Amino acid sequence: MDVGLGVLLDAARLPGARLTDLAVRAEQRGLDLVVVGGVQGGLDPLTVAAWVAGATSRILVGVADAGVPPAPDTGDPEQPFPFVVDKSLDGLGLLSGDRLLRGPGAWSVAVDSTIDAVKAAAGAGVPVVVAVRTVHDVDRVVELRVVDHARRPASVRARRMPGIDYEGVPDVLAAGVVEPGDSAYRSVASTYMRGGAPGLVLRATTVEEVAAAITFARRHTDLPLGVRSGGHGFSGRSTNHGGLVVDVGGMDGVEVIDPDRRLVRVGPGASWKRVATALRPYGWAIGSGDAGGVGVGGLATAGGIGFLSRKQGLTIDRVRAVELVLADGSPIRASDDENPDLFWALRGAGANFGVATAFEIEAEPIGDVGWASLALVVDDVAEALEHYGRVASEAPRDTTLFMMIGPPRGGRSVMQLYGVVDNADPDTIISRLTPFARIGPIVQQSVTVSAYADVMDMTDTGPGGHQGVGEPVARSTLFREFTPEVARLAADAVASGGVGILSVRQMGGAIADVPEGATAFSHRDAGFAVAVLGSNARRVDAAWDPVRGLGIGSYLSFETDQSPERLGDAFPPPVLDRLRELKRRYDPGFLFRDNFPIDPRPADARLEETAR
Numbered sequence: 001m002d003v004g005l006g007v008l009l010d011a012a013r014l015p016g017a018r019l020t021d022l023a024v025r026a027e028q029r030g031l032d033l034v035v036v037g038g039v040q041g042g043l044d045p046l047t048v049a050a051w052v053a054g055a056t057s058r059i060l061v062g063v064a065d066a067g068v069p070p071a072p073d074t075g076d077p078e079q080p081f082p083f084v085v086d087k088s089l090d091g092l093g094l095l096s097g098d099r100l101l102r103g104p105g106a107w108s109v110a111v112d113s114t115i116d117a118v119k120a121a122a123g124a125g126v127p128v129v130v131a132v133r134t135v136h137d138v139d140r141v142v143e144l145r146v147v148d149h150a151r152r153p154a155s156v157r158a159r160r161m162p163g164i165d166y167e168g169v170p171d172v173l174a175a176g177v178v179e180p181g182d183s184a185y186r187s188v189a190s191t192y193m194r195g196g197a198p199g200l201v202l203r204a205t206t207v208e209e210v211a212a213a214i215t216f217a218r219r220h221t222d223l224p225l226g227v228r229s230g231g232h233g234f235s236g237r238s239t240n241h242g243g244l245v246v247d248v249g250g251m252d253g254v255e256v257i258d259p260d261r262r263l264v265r266v267g268p269g270a271s272w273k274r275v276a277t278a279l280r281p282y283g284w285a286i287g288s289g290d291a292g293g294v295g296v297g298g299l300a301t302a303g304g305i306g307f308l309s310r311k312q313g314l315t316i317d318r319v320r321a322v323e324l325v326l327a328d329g330s331p332i333r334a335s336d337d338e339n340p341d342l343f344w345a346l347r348g349a350g351a352n353f354g355v356a357t358a359f360e361i362e363a364e365p366i367g368d369v370g371w372a373s374l375a376l377v378v379d380d381v382a383e384a385l386e387h388y389g390r391v392a393s394e395a396p397r398d399t400t401l402f403m404m405i406g407p408p409r410g411g412r413s414v415m416q417l418y419g420v421v422d423n424a425d426p427d428t429i430i431s432r433l434t435p436f437a438r439i440g441p442i443v444q445q446s447v448t449v450s451a452y453a454d455v456m457d458m459t460d461t462g463p464g465g466h467q468g469v470g471e472p473v474a475r476s477t478l479f480r481e482f483t484p485e486v487a488r489l490a491a492d493a494v495a496s497g498g499v500g501i502l503s504v505r506q507m508g509g510a511i512a513d514v515p516e517g518a519t520a521f522s523h524r525d526a527g528f529a530v531a532v533l534g535s536n537a538r539r540v541d542a543a544w545d546p547v548r549g550l551g552i553g554s555y556l557s558f559e560t561d562q563s564p565e566r567l568g569d570a571f572p573p574p575v576l577d578r579l580r581e582l583k584r585r586y587d588p589g590f591l592f593r594d595n596f597p598i599d600p601r602p603a604d605a606r607l608e609e610t611a612r
């Protein structure tokens, strides 16, 4: 259905909670729009549309004629005036992130839910909606798309890419697949950090669908395969050119499964903002990184260095079980008691072993926190880095301030510090921040007592999906401390012009409480994870190589150089050997290779491959 397919909800007939449930279901099942109609009595469609827009994040929201009769009766105080309605619609358009469609004419309504009725309505060249009353009805609309998938129009088929068996997509997946000629393609082709043009995106929302997608991918091993959850990968190529992408972004549930143990079951497609918001009423939090838009799937398989790590450990340290689908298509569960070897590997090198479909994570109680953002002007970057390193190392575990700095302008740089004091007392917050504030003159500051969920910002993910362009260049090195030499060489790198931004994530504290070797994630003695970003790999390397030499390892999530040396930086030899052995067991055909692939073949075969 190239024009788009969606559902029509009758606000006059359906109870309020059902309306949002149906809209959320339509979004999860990959439909394109939800139209709120029902002008005669019942709930006001415009209010319902606002409610629906708030409960969803991607799907377009149409509001039928917004309750405005063609010729309003100015004597009737019950009737809305057009300018009031227009203003409300404009507001809703902005708040929904430009997802609002205004009828009539922006969609056409199928007379019933048969494929023939849908095809007839599609003749108008605008998205088609089908009236629904139950979740089952929504699923039937999805099935219409399945039926239609096999008969994609010639204009869509003309944009198919070589080497992909488009006609062989399993039926169970057909509702969610997006081809280059489909209207939804633009919203799924790229990720946050990179531009892409995959040949087929397989959106899976159940374990069965993930298994079918993997089985389909196994028939295409000569093509790149990306696995996508939140689409924020640097090291992970969750998009590609001409290959396949398995997208589990729709598996985004967050459910408390054991309140006594604060155990939460989280889907890989949930954003960390969504997790934080869902746990807010419980007074709990799961630490992640610094950006709410990042997905659970990529972060909870790699590490997770965030504002709460110094108190709670890495995100992977809170994970109690992972469910995934292996390269052979079989579902498996890994925890301390079930497949413990695999569980070990999934916490640091998870992307190599399968597609995670659910995580069970133990949350921690949290109250309001101090949320700080300070901009300081620094003349001597080396001195400021060393100063920051010293203050950060001495800070108590409740205080975590990340740092970013760019190249000097006019001999001065702006150092941005942002982070959390896990304490709601203003005096404590101020005393914790004061040593950081002494690094240089403050030109901007904001310090608030906030809910942790409000700290998790996700302004980076637009409603039209990710629109990244090009290929990021990032290098990542772990340091124990900012020695004068590290600070000087890092400052030189920033000044070189080869590096656009240097960012530092404070580590230490509870991260190092977990014994080295307990997870595949290594180098727990690091005090700082430093990443540099640029656009030209040669220039970034020229600037960064001298600094890297002083590091103790790498956090791969911020590294885009996929050479074997970098794999070695992240995983010391015994860890890498064990990972390789497990890769041989769980992915002998080397299917998962979009994110620092660990080659399962013996060393001599790998060498031959490199030589070719």
Ligand SMILES: Cc1cc2nc3c(=O)[nH]c(=O)nc-3n(C[C@H](O)[C@H](O)[C@H](O)COP(=O)(O)OP(=O)(O)OC[C@H]3O[C@@H](n4cnc5c(N)ncnc54)[C@H](O)[C@@H]3O)c2cc1C
Pocket (backbone or CB within 6 Å): 191, 192, 193, 226, 227, 228, 229, 230, 231, 232, 233, 234, 235, 236, 237, 238, 248, 268, 288, 289, 290, 291, 293, 294, 295, 296, 297, 298, 299, 301, 302, 303, 304, 305, 306, 350, 351, 352, 354, 355, 356, 357, 460, 505, 557, 558, 594, 595
């Ligand atoms: C703006 C920004 C800020 C960040 N801040 C932090 C931070 O503070 N701390 C930190 O630790 N990291 C941070 N990161 C890095 C981030 O954790 C990783 O890039 C992570 O991989 C993104 O996960 P995702 O699901 O959003 O990405 P995706 O692009 O969807 O996935 C990235 C890779 O992860 C793997 N993957 C994804 N889903 C699954 C799955 N279901 N099963 C198995 N493997 C999967 C795949 O190899 C994939 O290529 C940040 C990234 C960005 C872009």
